[in-house]
Amino acid sequence: MRLCHLDELRDGAARGFDPRRTGQDTLLVVRRGDRLHGYADACPHQGTPMAWRKDAYLDAAGERIVCAAHGAQFEIDSGLCTLGPCLGALLKPVPLAVRENGEVHIAIDAPAGNLA
Ligand code: FES
Numbered sequence: 738m739r740l741c742h743l744d745e746l747r748d749g750a751a752r753g754f755d756p757r758r759t760g761q762d763t764l765l766v767v768r769r770g771d772r773l774h775g776y777a778d779a780c781p782h783q784g785t786p787m788a789w790r791k792d793a794y795l796d797a798a799g800e801r802i803v804c805a806a807h808g809a810q811f812e813i814d815s816g817l818c819t820l821g822p823c824l825g826a827l828l829k830p831v832p833l834a835v836r837e838n839g840e841v842h843i844a845i846d847a848p849a850g851n852l853a
Pocket of ligand 1: 780781783784806
């Protein structure tokens with residue numbers, strides 16, 4: 738399932754996607770150089786979407802994913818919660834693949850439930 742072109746993901750920033758057209762973003766992608774980190778946009782604390790406005794997933798320094806509801810913080814590389822009410826919990830990873838033409842896709846073996 739195509740998400741976008743790599744050029745549409747700003748280095749050091751996050752972006753939300755609604756690949757199943759549910760009306761709200763259900764997947765977030767953080768780009769760090771050539772590495773992409775994809776997670777379901779659902780906080781392990783209460784299962785709610787994490788951005789307080791479109792694409793606002795990161796802290797001011799761009800070093801952590803932050804849930805707007807109660808401030809939980811997550812490592813970008815691992816999705817591990819390092820601060821907040823769901824300490825030690827993990828964001829649900831969504832495997833991504835970048836094709837030779839630079840198109841970013843959800844990897845074909847991603848379980849369908851990852852995005853709900
Ligand atoms: S719902 Fe994310 S910290 Fe509470």
